[in-house]
Amino acid sequence: MKFALATLLAAGFMASGALAAEHTVSQERKKFSERKMTIAVGDTVNFVNNDKITHNVYSSSSGHKFDMGAQAPGTAAKHTFSKPGKVKVRCAIHPKMKITLKVE
Amino acid sequence: MTVADRITRGAAALTVAILLNAPGAASATTAGEKAVEMSRQDWKAEYVRPSEVPFPEENPYTRDKADLGHKLFFDPRLSGANYISCATCHNPSFSWGDGLPTGFGHKMTPLGRRTPTILNTAFGELMMWDGRFDSLEQQALGPMAAAAEMNQQMESIVEELKAVPGYVSLFNLAFPGEGITVPNIAKAIATFERTVVSGVAPFDLWIAGDETAIGDAAKRGFDLFNNKANCVACHSGWNLTDDSFHDIGLSDDDIGRGAVLKTIVKMQHAFKTPTLRNVVSRAPYMHDGSLATLADVIDHYDGGGKQRPSLSDDMHALKLTADEKADLIAFMRTLDGNDPVVAVPVLPANDQSPNAWLRRVSPAAGSGGGEVSPECRVARLHLRPCTPE
Numbered sequence: 001m002k003f004a005l006a007t008l009l010a011a012g013f014m015a016s017g018a019l020a021a022e023h024t025v026s027q028e029r030k031k032f033s034e035r036k037m038t039i040a041v042g043d044t045v046n047f048v049n050n051d052k053i054t055h056n057v058y059s060s061s062s063g064h065k066f067d068m069g070a071q072a073p074g075t076a077a078k079h080t081f082s083k084p085g086k087v088k089v090r091c092a093i094h095p096k097m098k099i100t101l102k103v104e
Numbered sequence: 105m106t107v108a109d110r111i112t113r114g115a116a117a118l119t120v121a122i123l124l125n126a127p128g129a130a131s132a133t134t135a136g137e138k139a140v141e142m143s144r145q146d147w148k149a150e151y152v153r154p155s156e157v158p159f160p161e162e163n164p165y166t167r168d169k170a171d172l173g174h175k176l177f178f179d180p181r182l183s184g185a186n187y188i189s190c191a192t193c194h195n196p197s198f199s200w201g202d203g204l205p206t207g208f209g210h211k212m213t214p215l216g217r218r219t220p221t222i223l224n225t226a227f228g229e230l231m232m233w234d235g236r237f238d239s240l241e242q243q244a245l246g247p248m249a250a251a252a253e254m255n256q257q258m259e260s261i262v263e264e265l266k267a268v269p270g271y272v273s274l275f276n277l278a279f280p281g282e283g284i285t286v287p288n289i290a291k292a293i294a295t296f297e298r299t300v301v302s303g304v305a306p307f308d309l310w311i312a313g314d315e316t317a318i319g320d321a322a323k324r325g326f327d328l329f330n331n332k333a334n335c336v337a338c339h340s341g342w343n344l345t346d347d348s349f350h351d352i353g354l355s356d357d358d359i360g361r362g363a364v365l366k367t368i369v370k371m372q373h374a375f376k377t378p379t380l381r382n383v384v385s386r387a388p389y390m391h392d393g394s395l396a397t398l399a400d401v402i403d404h405y406d407g408g409g410k411q412r413p414s415l416s417d418d419m420h421a422l423k424l425t426a427d428e429k430a431d432l433i434a435f436m437r438t439l440d441g442n443d444p445v446v447a448v449p450v451l452p453a454n455d456q457s458p459n460a461w462l463r464r465v466s467p468a469a470g471s472g473g474g475e476v477s478p479e480c481r482v483a484r485l486h487l488r489p490c491t492p493e
Contacts, residue, residue: 030340030346053337053417053418054370054416054417054418056368056370056371058365058368060365067367067368069368069369069370070369070370070417072417092349092361092365092368092370092371093348093349093350093370093374093416094346094347094348095229095230095235095347095348095349096229096346096347
């Protein structure tokens with residue numbers, strides 16, 4: 001029984017480890033490095049500001065709202081997507097910066 | 105001049121610009137100037153005019169649609185009281201603004217913000233000062249339906265236009281099999297608006313390689329614009345805007361984009377960055393029309409704006425000299441284009457058949473509805489209150 005439980009926990013850990021990947025999206029010249037991205041539930045996206053100006057990543061998509069706040073040049077901020085769905089992410093300051101994340 | 109003619113003229117002007125941009129067209133510079141000139145050249149590459157006007161897949165350009173939109177844009181019958189058109193505020197004579205600090209709407213209702221230009225909105229992202237509309241199609245209907253602006257009852261606009269025989273034909277031509285609908289009104293107006301593109305300015309000729317197109321003061325102003333004055337942080341690209349939203353530290357109470365994105369600190373008091381194309385023609389300035397001249401605008405930025413958490417990180421005191429301020433203004437004066445003259449369209453005439461006048465004032469009356477008294481119909485025409493018996 002102990003063996004079975006340990007195996008189950010390990011399998012669960014491995015499974016979650018496999019799912020919880022980290023992706024990087026760069027912000028440079030007022031653009032995201034990707035326009036579309038498909039990720040898994042539980043994945044984290046690291047938004048890196050490689051610009052010389054402040055950005056503010058956010059989403060108003062229903063059920064997926066978040067605001068990373070003002071992000072100074074040279075800094076990074078992470079967000080974990082915990083629910084499936086289509087998430088439209090934008091820079092609040094520069095709305096032409098758009099990326100759509102398909103979380104599945 | 106038709107919309108198609110205007111686009112053709114724009115294309116011709118663009119061709120000239122491309123030819124002028126050919127290698128070898130630029131004047132030589134001395135070795136001493138080279139370092140500065142190279143930096144300037146790098147910046148100049150960021151301001152090249154686009155080769156075509158973008159139209160969305162869901163509302164592609166057709167000449168019939170644009171010509172219909174041209175008429176609708178200038179037609180006061182799209183307002184509730186039949187005396188305000190889109191062009192009343194977005195007046196081509198003022199580079200598609202109204203020349204007022206803030207606009208006026210239905211019954212001369214004072215509006216809270218300055219009328220933004222529709223110039224180059226084809227290239228824009230999010231419409232209105234606060235970005236509350238995603239598209240030009242949405243924007244076209246917003247002021248029409250707003251009680252303080254055009255005060256049009258949207259549930260009756262289709263019937264009102266159907267009562268104008270010429271519009272029935274024009275809509276059928278532009279939207280075969282669909283005719284007059286509210287979405288098609290929006291599509292036609294948006295299509296026309298996308299054809300309103302600023303003409304080739306002296307600045308464009310300079311960008312394309314004609315070193316004589318603008319003076320030395322303007323060239324120095326361009327360098328300041330992209331460096332010390334940091335205007336380029338927001339007013340970037342050929343349209344002199346990146347469509348971004350910033351709190352630039354004006355002291356009014358309007359929270360702008362903050363009313364849409366309520367929880368985002370940097371969106372409080374933030375407003376959309378306007379184009380600087382034809383900027384000299386559009387005084388006064390800012391979202392509240394509070395600054396009368398370009399010199400006032402530069403002084404505001406020079407001071408760095410009102411300090412508060414939402415203030416844009418791109419705002420800081422500039423410490424510009426008087427000569428530098430003058431150079432910046434000289435540069436902005438080169439942005440006024442040789443825009444084509446916009447024709448005021450001949451509008452479809454009202455129906456002159458019996459009872460047509462009553463249908464126009466009160467659609468139900470002409471069809472036998474009889475819910476509004478004749479006195480009230482006349483009162484409505486003269487914008488007087490009337491209590492139906």
